[in-house]
Amino acid sequence: MCRAFPTTLKGLARVWFSRLVPNSISNFIELSMQFASYFIWGHRYKKSAMCLMSIKQWEEEMLRSYITHFNKEALSIDEADDKILVAAFTNRLWKGKFLFYLYKNDSKTISDVLYRATKFMNAEDALLAREEKPKKRDRQKDVRQGMP
Template identity: 65%
Template sequence: MHLQGAPNEIMCRAFPTTLKGPARVWFSKITLNSVSTFKELSGLFIKHFIGGQRCKRSSTSLLNIKQRDDESLRLYVTQFNKEALLIDDANDKVLVTAFTNGLQSGKFLFSIYKNDLKTMADMLYRALKYMNAKDAVSARKGRFEEAGKT
């Protein structure tokens, strides 16, 4: 809009249409007629939200993620990946160690140790194969149980 030479009034009226969530709530709390220029509005916005910048997390925080007793491997993988995305420049060895450290003992963990996976990509591929195989066995078991009922 700046390049188009739009007037302040238009930019100020168009601005809230681009906001969602907390930014929209913040905007709705601005006192009417308290802002006179788009520059002033954008300055207020930056001042308010600059503190909301994502803090860099340490990869050691991943060591706190543990698979709960009632948590499926699929949910654990999802939770771990969500947290891992918050870490800048995560080292693959640390990711693999933290992921393995948080797993419950069982067949999947045994297969991880047995195959000595080195990268997180390999780890996630192995987890996906394991989850798909488990789903296939469960589906097959369900079909046999249904066939036995008739």
């Protein structure tokens, strides 16, 4: 079983197995205990809220993308305070209408910030959709009139 076991491994599990000291495990029970202690019972390291301060919205990055990235990191932090989350989120947010809106309305919780972000993105999407409709109609009109 010990010889067949490595053929079932992929990714990190395969890397873990390849790093085992040769002849350090004498039976399958010992191998399974080592595997379980490393992958299942392993210690989960806590991330500091300070790592959120490094997340930045780039100039051309969409707000949705920034929120997705920020949320992924925020969920990996244990016991993050709302004030810290709001400060970290707004700290590296690109200067623009949404940041102005947040400062103007003084959001206290990250839930409120994300709710406002959703409303802001939905409004932007609606305006973009509205702008695109006349363009499509104009193209159809041009085609009917024989214009390229």
